[in-house]
Amino acid sequence: MLLFQKLYSRIYKYSKMLFLLQIIVIVLTFISLDHEAIAELPYTSVVLPVHKHTDASKPLYSAEVMTSFIDWQYMRENFLIDIDATIIWHDCSLLWNKNQGDCPTNSCNYPVTCEEYPCTDIRTSSSYKNRYCPPKTNWSTLPVWGLCTCPVNVVNPVTVSCVQVSLNYDNFRFNESNGRNVYTGWDDVYPHAACAPSSSLQSFPANVTGVLALSSSPYALAGYLHKPLKRVLGLCLPSTLSTPGVLFYGSTPYYLLPHSDVDVRSYLSYTPLIKHQNSFGYFIGVNSIVIKKRAVNIPTNATTKISTTEPYTILRTDIYNPVVRRFLKVTKRIPPAKPFPPFGVCFSTSTKGTQVGLRVPDIEFSFPDGKQWTTSTANSIKQVTKDVACLALVDGGAASEPAIIIGTFQMEDNFLVLDLEKSAFGFSSSLLRKKTSCSNFNLTLVNSYV
Known part of the structure; x- marks a missing residue:
């Protein structure tokens, strides 16, 4: 009888172990299938119209x-x-x-x-x-x-x-x-x-x-x-009221019409994001602002912030003044106009009653890693009246902090990525030069994949 009890006890113990092993195998199988399902999901981001x-x-x-x-x-x-x-x-x-x-x-x-x-x-x-x-x-x-x-x-x-x-x-x-x-x-x-x-x-x-x-x-x-x-935040601000731009959250390719076979990520350059004490905002390092191959150096202790609520780029006075002097030098043939607040530099866009479009040299934000974010005429010149257009930079004053705040006018029709996984800022420069814009993402709903 004692031998039988011992034998039964061992069989019971082994059966429990076998049951536990079966449970573990089943759980691991479900986990594996779940990971495979995740890998096969046709979506990699959520998307919102802007x-x-x-x-x-x-x-x-x-x-x-x-x-x-x-x-x-x-x-x-x-x-x-x-x-x-x-x-x-x-x-x-x-x-x-x-x-x-x-x-x-x-x-x-x-x-x-x-x-x-x-x-x-x-x-x-x-x-x-x-x-x-x-x-x-x-x-x-x-x-x-x-x-x-x-x-x-x-x-x-x-x-x-x-x-x-x-x-x-x-x-x-x-x-x-x-x-x-x-x-x-x-x-x-x-x-x-x-x-x-x-x-x-x-x-x-x-x-x-x-x-x-x-x-x-x-x-x-x-x-x-x-x-x-x-x-990963992908942000593309529209320049028009009539057609929305797009915001993505998640790591995904980005396709804008009419180039449905071109991933916008191929246009992007990246520079590191910089942490700033007591702020959850996004900061980058800017070494200089370059206008027609001439650089205006930025003080080493100056911080640069990216903002979606400031409309125009703000420069501290000790940065604003040399940038404006350089810009006026390379645009001296364009007829000036009376400043139109908040802008300090404006130009006439009317010649003998005829409207003319301005084309000015690019303004480039140069980063410590050698990358440059190019601001073209569409993002540097703001048409404020029928006859006047202004340089879309604002003097922030002598004590402005951060020293540079990059505003939304400079971001329109640029594809930007804030990658919190890699702590990196991605930028495309103007998409208009690629014959597309932020308003060219296809927001038409298609049937669920479920």
Whole structure:
């Protein structure tokens, strides 16, 4: 009897081991199949249309996002593109789901309470402090439940003023893309997106209801995208109001019509991104600004920032003055015109009543690695009236910090990549010279691959 018990015990032990091995094999098989499925997915990014707006105090750009699910469809809202913002925020319905069931309006959002980690992290991190905002905010209480909300500060990119918002759990949806087509398949994203009062958006362009944070902050959009999507932002700002540009998130080829067989990545050069203390924005190193083979050297301690909310490139006075002198020297045959604020250098585009187009030498931003980002006439000369065009550079003053801020006018119809995986900035220079533009991505939806 004892021998039988020992034999049974061994058989039982081995059968358990065999069962565990079978479970492990099954799990590993599913993991392998899952990785194969991921590798075979026809999409490698999410894609958003980008619109230009000129009905605010300065030109701005928005991305179109699917938000609340109402009447069996997702509502589409425009969010200002801000590559400096730390969190997403918008005008939304802040309702606490009292019954913990389905929301009767299909548009409920859920507040983050003051006791949760994201609230503490955002409110206490020095990286989120801003000189425009008060150092502390007050708590408030959710109706019925008596729980404390999480008020946080954000900066309105139009007025550059502080806004107090309530941190929130949200749900957005994006269409997917392989860089050539846009699929009807959806990618769900569940970010901490703060709810702002409608009054804080009065300075925004019409039909723009929020701010899409695209910085390197862990609470910006990139922090919530699902794998296998890479943390790579491809941005192409349109120069016209009539046809949208495009924004990609994820590592993908990029194809613009009519060159449907040319990957735009073949046009790109790259330079390293530079980390800047207490900022989640994007900075690069600029050695000099070159105009017709003559370089204006940049001080070694000068920082250069990329901005999607400043319309024109801003140069600190000690950089602006020599750049303007050099530019005036190579354009001395063009009739000058009275300066048109905020521009200090303007030209006449009318000769004896006839309109003429200006063509000026390229302005090149030279980087420490020898790469150069070329700014052509389309991105350096702004037509401000029928008869006057101006050099689209602004004097930022003697104490301007950063010393250089590259604005959106210089980015239009340039394909730009902010690669957080490799900490690199990619730039194409003007796509117009390649006989295409940012408005030439095919945004027509095709049937889902599912």
